[in-house]
Amino acid sequence: MPIESSTQKKNRxxxxxxxxxxxxxxxxxxxxxxxxIDDRYELVAAVLTSNAERSLAAxxxxxxxxxxxxxxxxxxxxxxxxxxxxxxxxxxxNNLHHAPAKAFLEAGIxxxxxxxxxxxxxxxxxxxxxxxxxxxxxxLTHNYTGxxxxxxxxxxxxxxxxxxxxxxxxxxxxxxxxxxxxRTGQKQAEWRTDxxxxxxxxxxxxxxxxxxxxxxxxxxxxxEHVAADVSTFVPGRRLDDNVQVMLRFSQGAKGSLWxxxxxxxxxxxxxxxxxxxxxxxxWRQEDPNELSFMPLGETRRTIRRGSxxxxxxxxxxxxxxxxxxxxxxxxxAQLYTDLAEQIVARREKRPPNPNSLLVPGVxxxxxxxxxxxxxxxxxxxxxxxxxxxxxxxxxxxxx
Numbered sequence: 001m002p003i004e005s006s007t008q009k010k011n012r013x014x015x016x017x018x019x020x021x022x023x024x025x026x027x028x029x030x031x032x033x034x035x036x037i038d039d040r041y042e043l044v045a046a047v048l049t050s051n052a053e054r055s056l057a058a059x060x061x062x063x064x065x066x067x068x069x070x071x072x073x074x075x076x077x078x079x080x081x082x083x084x085x086x087x088x089x090x091x092x093x094n095n096l097h098h099a100p101a102k103a104f105l106e107a108g109i110x111x112x113x114x115x116x117x118x119x120x121x122x123x124x125x126x127x128x129x130x131x132x133x134x135x136x137x138x139x140l141t142h143n144y145t146g147x148x149x150x151x152x153x154x155x156x157x158x159x160x161x162x163x164x165x166x167x168x169x170x171x172x173x174x175x176x177x178x179x180x181x182x183r184t185g186q187k188q189a190e191w192r193t194d195x196x197x198x199x200x201x202x203x204x205x206x207x208x209x210x211x212x213x214x215x216x217x218x219x220x221x222x223x224e225h226v227a228a229d230v231s232t233f234v235p236g237r238r239l240d241d242n243v244q245v246m247l248r249f250s251q252g253a254k255g256s257l258w259x260x261x262x263x264x265x266x267x268x269x270x271x272x273x274x275x276x277x278x279x280x281x282x283w284r285q286e287d288p289n290e291l292s293f294m295p296l297g298e299t300r301r302t303i304r305r306g307s308x309x310x311x312x313x314x315x316x317x318x319x320x321x322x323x324x325x326x327x328x329x330x331x332x333a334q335l336y337t338d339l340a341e342q343i344v345a346r347r348e349k350r351p352p353n354p355n356s357l358l359v360p361g362v363x364x365x366x367x368x369x370x371x372x373x374x375x376x377x378x379x380x381x382x383x384x385x386x387x388x389x390x391x392x393x394x395x396x397x398x399x
Contacts, residue, residue, distance in 0.1 A: 014340055016041040017078060017085035019071045019100045020092030022048030022058045024187045027114060028091045034332030040340035045085050047074050071100040079107035087112055087343060093197040094205065098123040105130040110137040110343055116209045117365025119199030124369040131362045139339040140360040142213045146334030148305045149291040151358060152314035153281050154218045162276030165219055168255030169273040172211040173266035177241050180234050193239050201372045202239025208259035209368045213360060214272055221249040225387055230379035233262050245375055288327045316355035335359050
């Protein structure tokens, strides 16, 4: 029998707007699909490119009722309409996250933003202040946190099933930038290797932040210091394409992170291993419906999505019975659905489903930007141990 969950409840569709995601883009189409999977949103307004004429044409082509020439125009107009958008999805290159997000927060509209949050820490802190001041909902689409077995791993780690945590190993390996693809005019490669649009991190900002967020999300640990070696292997490339980082977490746990877009033979190989005093866990994105649980001195166990061995967090994020794979699109969809539950619950003045509160938010985005900055600073200083948070930096300077 199909598994029923809160994702399948029928609710009025929220009116959604989108900034970015026009012709030639990849992630915009992913967000549009994800927003509709659980039937919680209707895309009614958009500014899809920075060129006003092309933006209007693209909105018409995608059958979006209201196209705009700029995000400023869209935020102002939609906030005044009785049927205006209730949330906006920002799916632009990284350098265009801050200004639209701030504009829609100021217009009283909840925000869903792709990662990393911003290209500078000042901009990230500015958005965090805006969310705090307005009380609006802000979701950051680290989509792997929406996978059922990632949420299962989180539930087990935080319930103490592994014992006190000792080691965290996370890696995200790809090979799509093993050659100078950006020189061929490929749109995704062009902006991701351009410091003006991507920010100071290449593979670090693009996939390293995913790996870092995943490790912290599952374990609940806060990374306090990093020692990093940031590399650019493709000659002439302006940003890093390989990053290796040692991690010192709170409570004494140690770890390492590897993010590479030049690792030949790897497509989207995101892998997390967590080890405690009593047991370990292992999860791989390319086989996302299984979680390995390794109790000390016992046989390795495989926990499968949709099986009787999963807890409430995984069940909440499961749509179909075991044996039918769920993955990338559904992970994004879970975040959209959870944010819809938060938005509706706030308007109905009721507590949201607790399992809907696992979506990364603006403060997770701030931590991601701090991670990028600390890794780059460490690498510039011969891989010296470098504090991540401003508080730790202040303490280090005082000592």
